[in-house]
């Protein structure tokens with residue numbers, strides 16, 4: 001548990017405090033890049049939020065997942081959220097929920113998302129704030145954020161209001177990312193996520209060969225599978241380009257703060273999940289949990 005203990009250190013701030021990011025954003029004041037190790041709060045953000053510091057025993061993880069579209073952030077963030085008992089909050093899901101609700105933002109959002117562009121920081125922060133506030137009201141502690149922050153500005157705002165313990169950067173070769181996105185399917189009834197792509201690529205340009213078996217749905221989901229509107233080849237390639245341009249710098253933001261843990265996926269879930277638990281020092285945690293069950 002060494003890594004987990006190391007990562008679970010001080011200054012926990014409550015989930016609801018994160019929702020103050022909207023106030024910071026709407027105040028129109030860009031947070032100063034904070035000096036590493038110093039208090040992440042910048043006086044330029046206005047009055048310091050009244051952050052409630054939790055007793056370490058009440059503390060739960062505050063992790064961020066980074067990685068290109070199709071890398072598997074959702075899959076592994078969701079598994080870890082079940083294992084650790086923290087909410088998995090994917091901003092892409094919040095955007096899709098907003099789209100499905102056909103509210104006032106839907107038309108604007110669908111145009112942006114279907115072109116593979118990023119939603120504005122204002123909209124994404126507002127959706128995330130609402131989600132965090134609702135979770136805070138239910139007593140949620142900790143989080144695994146997936147798909148946020150995606151820009152340096154989002155990272156600075158998050159850093160201005162709460163402490164992130166660990167940023168997990170999932171990595172996979174680009175040709176595989178495209179294939180994986182094109183193979184993604186969701187069951188329109190149960191919401192389960194699957195992948196029909198069977199990946200088997202040789203080594204090329206220094207990248208090792210990689211195989212990933214499809215993650216097929218059970219027979220009763222087969223006829224209800226849908227594909228995301230933004231998972232077409234053209235849009236996926238554009239999303240990867242946008243990731244490289246806007247989100248890649250976020251990796252360096254956290255690397256320079258000593259929070260980035262790089263993880264090269266060695267294959268599909270059966271190969272990658274145990275290795276991921278091992279690098280997170282969670283293999284023991286998983287064994288204890290299954291023994292108690």
Ligand SMILES: Nc1ncnc2c1ncn2[C@@H]1O[C@H](COP(=O)(O)OP(=O)(O)O)[C@@H](O)[C@H]1O
Nearest residue numbers: 069070091092095113117118119124147148150
């Ligand atoms: N943090 C964010 N900032 C801006 N736009 C976002 C953010 N998170 C999600 N989105 C929007 O939602 C879309 C889907 O996000 P997501 O499900 O995370 O997809 P991906 O497979 O590209 O990682 C993105 O292409 C973008 O338009």
